Amino acid sequence: MSLFGSHPDWLSHTLDHAGVDLPEIKTHLPDGTRVSRKAVGVLDIVPPASRANPNAEAIIVSAGVHGNETAPIEVLNGLVIELLEGAWELSCPVLLVLGNPPAMVAGDRFMEVNLNRLFHGAHGRSEYAGLAEAQRAQFLEEACRQFAMANPQALRHYDLHTAIRPSHRERFALYPFVEGRQVPVSERDFLLEAEVETLLLQHKAGTTFSSFSSSLLKAESFTVELGKVKPFGQNDLRRFDGIRDALRRRFRGQPAPSRKPPFDHLTVFEVVHEILNTGKNFRFHIPDDVANFTEYQPGTLIWEDDETSYRVGHSPEAIVFPNPEVPVGQRVGLMIREGGVR
Numbered sequence: 001m002s003l004f005g006s007h008p009d010w011l012s013h014t015l016d017h018a019g020v021d022l023p024e025i026k027t028h029l030p031d032g033t034r035v036s037r038k039a040v041g042v043l044d045i046v047p048p049a050s051r052a053n054p055n056a057e058a059i060i061v062s063a064g065v066h067g068n069e070t071a072p073i074e075v076l077n078g079l080v081i082e083l084l085e086g087a088w089e090l091s092c093p094v095l096l097v098l099g100n101p102p103a104m105v106a107g108d109r110f111m112e113v114n115l116n117r118l119f120h121g122a123h124g125r126s127e128y129a130g131l132a133e134a135q136r137a138q139f140l141e142e143a144c145r146q147f148a149m150a151n152p153q154a155l156r157h158y159d160l161h162t163a164i165r166p167s168h169r170e171r172f173a174l175y176p177f178v179e180g181r182q183v184p185v186s187e188r189d190f191l192l193e194a195e196v197e198t199l200l201l202q203h204k205a206g207t208t209f210s211s212f213s214s215s216l217l218k219a220e221s222f223t224v225e226l227g228k229v230k231p232f233g234q235n236d237l238r239r240f241d242g243i244r245d246a247l248r249r250r251f252r253g254q255p256a257p258s259r260k261p262p263f264d265h266l267t268v269f270e271v272v273h274e275i276l277n278t279g280k281n282f283r284f285h286i287p288d289d290v291a292n293f294t295e296y297q298p299g300t301l302i303w304e305d306d307e308t309s310y311r312v313g314h315s316p317e318a319i320v321f322p323n324p325e326v327p328v329g330q331r332v333g334l335m336i337r338e339g340g341v342r
């Protein structure tokens with residue numbers, strides 16, 4: 001397919017052209033579906049207007065916002081291969097994004113600065129001026145805005161990741177904070193369909209990709225953690241069948257299946273405290289290699305600096321994403337408290 005020149009698929013084209021500014025290129029599938037490669041790693045795919053969109057939605061799916069989180073990249077590439085081969089027909093507009101191609105080639109989380117801290121306008125801060133990752137964040141925001149404007153259906157965004165640490169809960173989703181909203185039942189059902197059994201409710205807006213799309217584009221968005229970071233080719237992709245099958249079902253516009261055990265209830269946590277590297281002789285009292293969802297008892301000292309400290313409150317709290325190796329001002333981890341099963 002000319003979209004990818006001599007490359008066998010989207011992923012190999014993206015890796016081979018990482019960091020290159022290619023012009024937009026458009027083509028049609030035999031069934032009339034329009035496919036546009038808007039940039040390296042960005043595909044905008046729209047079914048023919050005559051085709052029904054039974055779920056009345058437009059979907060953004062991103063992976064590779066962190067370059068070393070390879071399994072969701074392989075899953076998304078697999079779905080693109082199926083679609084372009086004609087294995088099934090698309091029913092809703094989709095914008096598919098491989099976030100950070102140079103970091104994917106390097107096998108690193110990022111090159112100069114964490115792309116997933118540059119959205120919601122953060123790419124415009126003076127300290128990021130001229131950085132390729134800031135330009136990519138700006139480009140991706142604009143691509144999402146244009147996609148949302150061209151497709152006025154209900155907008156969804158799933159930003160797919162894998163975690164650095166092992167986890168007591170293999171798959172979990174984060175729901176960005178937007179004042180006054182609640183997770184719709186249909187989205188809870190979708191997470192369970194994707195075998196994601198745990199949901200974290202954020203307590204404030206951030207600068208992640210999913211926070212941008214939910215706050216500024218009014219999308220129902222989630223960051224979805226699907227397992228552990230591994231290099232390309234080393235993922236057991238059977239562990240990602242849930243998300244692949246659930247996304248394919250949505251792309252095809254098929255009805256949602258009913259909840260089935262063991263994936264029939266979501267355990268919900270709320271974020272109670274975001275640990276930031278304060279830079280004032282910051283000391284983190286959680287071991288470096290602790291698993292996500294490790295629980296700490298009331299009163300446990302989590303971090304301190306020369307001015308203040310944080311201890312677990314009146315009931316147990318767990319840690320996710322512990323990582324003290326971040327620049328001053330960035331997130332070292334989240335403290336969460338269980339808030340019910342739904």
Ligand SMILES: O=C(O)CCC(=O)N[C@@H](CCC(=O)O)C(=O)O
Pocket residue numbers: 066116161162163164165174208210223321322323
């Ligand atoms: O395992 C880790 O420490 C990081 C995994 C990861 O990249 N998580 C995302 C979560 C984004 C969000 O809070 O919605 C990130 O840190 O960017």
Ligand SMILES: [Zn+2]
Pocket residue numbers: 065066069161162
């Ligand atoms: Zn990530």
